[in-house]
Amino acid sequence: MxxxxxxxxxxxxxxxxxxxxxxxxxxxxxxxxxxxxxxxxxxxxxxxxxxxxxxxxxxxxxxxxxxxxxxxxxxxxxxxxxxxxxxxxxxxxxxxxxxxxxxxxxxxxxxxxxxxxxxxxxxxxxxxxxxxxxxxxxxxxxxxxxxxxxxxxxxxxxxxDFAGTLAVIRDSTPGAAPWPEGMTAPGWGGAGGGLIATGPLVGLNVMTPPAEQLGWLLRRDPDYLLSHPSILARLAEESRRTGRRPTRLxxxxxxxxxxxxxxxxxxxxxxxxxxxxxxxxxxxxxxxxxxxxxxxxxxxxxxxxxxxxxxxxxxxxxxxxxxxxxxxxxxxxxxxxxxxxxxxxxxxxxxxxxxxxxxxxxxxxxRQNMLRLPGGERRWPLLSSSDLGALVAAVPGLRQYQVVQEALDRLRLVLAVERTPSTAEQAAAIAWARGKFGADFAVTVEVLSEVPRSVAGKFEDFVCEVP
The missing domain is CATH 3.40.50.12780 (ANL, N-terminal domain)
Incomplete structure (x- = not known):
């Protein structure tokens, strides 16, 4: 090579x-x-x-x-x-x-x-x-x-160096890798293709608060870190604020x-x-x-x-x-x-x-918006393939969706569908949103023929309106 x-x-x-x-x-x-x-x-x-x-x-x-x-x-x-x-x-x-x-x-x-x-x-x-x-x-x-x-x-x-430790912060499945320790695997998985012997993989849920993410990163002290720029930027902010950072990265x-x-x-x-x-x-x-x-x-x-x-x-x-x-x-x-x-x-x-x-x-x-919590924290509202599959199953005929955070404790789920969802389907959609973003959120459903574009002319699947 x-x-x-x-x-x-x-x-x-x-x-x-x-x-x-x-x-x-x-x-x-x-x-x-x-x-x-x-x-x-x-x-x-x-x-x-x-x-x-x-x-x-x-x-x-x-x-x-x-x-x-x-x-x-x-x-x-x-x-x-x-x-x-x-x-x-x-x-x-x-x-x-x-x-x-x-x-x-x-x-x-x-x-x-x-x-x-x-x-x-x-x-x-x-x-x-x-x-x-x-x-x-x-x-x-x-x-x-x-x-x-x-x-x-x-x-x-x-x-x-494939012998090093790879840390990944990208899983968004609720409860899949709860902080503070996340998950550990013996190898890099698909990253090694089963062909190359690698060091361990450690992973953390993106919903973990930034301070806990940094604490986890310091304890794991990996050679490589993979995540989204917004998460990395918050980690950098926390690292700068505390004066702490991994030593082997x-x-x-x-x-x-x-x-x-x-x-x-x-x-x-x-x-x-x-x-x-x-x-x-x-x-x-x-x-x-x-x-x-x-x-x-x-x-x-x-x-x-x-x-x-x-x-x-x-x-x-x-x-x-x-x-x-x-x-x-x-x-x-x-x-x-x-x-x-x-x-x-x-x-x-x-x-x-x-x-x-x-x-x-x-x-x-x-770039997407961030979910804001009452304590001032921000979390990345990522949706995995399984998350999207669950929403599609809850609302048959779903053409488009948008989650709008209207307040620190309130979400609006905007759905563009082929037909008006039944009461049971809307209830399932609300349950999906609360399961994904937090049980303390009040969730309402708005049904439209098309989700509106942003001022910039783009679609955004998560919009935060909290000042």
Missing amino acids: HNVPPLDLVSAVPGVAWPALPDPAGSALLALLFQFERSQWWPAARIEASQRRQLAALLDHARRTVPFHAARLPVAMPDPDDGAAFEAAWQALPILTRGEIQAADAEEALLAESLPPGHGEYREIFTSGSTGRPVRAIRSQLWELIWSAFTLRDHLWHRR RQVIAIAETLRPETRATIEAALGAPVAEVYSTREAGYLALQCPDHPHLHVQSEGVRVEVLDEAGRPCRPGEVGRVVVTPLHNLAMPLIRYDIGDAAEVGAPCPCGRGLPVLNRVIGR
């Missing part, structure tokens, strides 16, 4: 400890990493050509096996080796919206009728993004394997929200460790990873096509800001072709590091 710490691979063959012989999944991960190590240095034109060939295979599969795309895609696309013709036809394909996914999902019209051999089983998740529109997404086992490969690439790029990993330059600087100064950014979504996977040598992001072109488009739908040039449209290359279970994920980003110039992967200077507008 390219300038990385030593790795201890896990052998799956009894009687063979070294050199390690991985199981089939581990061997597939090694094959992907072997190719990633080389493809990242290809010229941009070669990366684009290879991506077009995979896009052609994805479109062919979607046209043949996915009812939604059969009625939407052209009968044929130009040869992917004819770059100009293929790109012109690609730009003519319609943009897929979140609302269309919901409408198609009602009849499972976006699901492939079958998967090619080697792609494994269907896996279901729910995602909200920052739009407040719950989306049921289906992915394949192969797609999850590729997710693991990009997780490992991120660790390898940033030369992380080598790097902080920021996920799920926009990482602003001032937030990065605050975290690095308070916690005494550099910050690396990850840009991903549940339904589309890894979109971009921070360059090992620069603060901007590299699009993960081996796994996804990322387009940044201006108001006219044209690709943005370096320095321009536009909407982010993505196409995961390998999720044949539920192909998302030119999917508008609701984010904006700024395109960057080619990176001085020499990698041919496209550059995003920054991702814009993914």
Whole structure:
């Protein structure tokens, strides 16, 4: 590998400890990493050509096996080796919206009728993004394997020591990892892909108050810390206020929200460790990873096509800001072709590091509000896939939702549904909100045909109106 710490691979063959012989999944991960190590240095034109060939295979599969795309895609696309013709036809394909996914999902019209051999089983998740529109997404086992490969690439790029302790503050399931001690696992789990021997993983619920989070972090004293920028910023504030910080921390990993330059600087100064950014979504996977040598992001072109488009739908040039449209290359279970994920980003110039992967200077507008408590604390109102699944089950026909904190002890649950929820369904929604955010909250339900946009023209799934 390219300038990385030593790795201890896990052998799956009894009687063979070294050199390690991985199981089939581990061997597939090694094959992907072997190719990633080389493809990242290809010229941009070669990366684009290879991506077009995979896009052609994805479109062919979607046209043949996915009812939604059969009625939407052209009968044929130009040869992917004819770059100009293929790109012109690609730009003519319609943009897929979140609302269309919901409408198609009602009849499972976006699901492939079958998967090619080697792609494994269907896996279901729910995602909200920052739009407040719950989306049921289906992915394949192969797609999850590729997710693991990009997780490992991120660790390898940033030369992380797999023998260290990884601390994670991102679980939002009530009671799943209660403070003060949280949970402990013997390895990094999916982060090691079952291929690489790692140190322990320690985790904490995001609903833990910041002072307790810092106390937990000091006791665990990890090598690496992964969480959301808003949580990391509050930890930094608490660390600065108390004059205490972990002693072994080598790097902080920021996920799920926009990482602003001032937030990065605050975290690095308070916690005494550099910050690396990850840009991903549940339904589309890894979109971009921070360059090992620069603060901007590299699009993960081996796994996804990322387009940044201006108001006219044209690709943005370096320095321009536009909407982010993505196409995961390998999720044949539920192909998302030119999917508008609701984010904006700024395109960057080619990176001085020499990698041919496209550059995003920054991702814009993914910040959510914080839940405020009577004691003055703020907590991150994150919704897990299981949380969203429970809300969808409680309110059949849910199209969109928003939680509005009107006062320190009062929430309004705004629901956009196909039909007015019954009394029992509204009661179930209220129970869901109180179970998620706190039993002391008074919760009311407001039913609308569409959740209104913010002043900035965006949807927010959690809005705090407390002064």
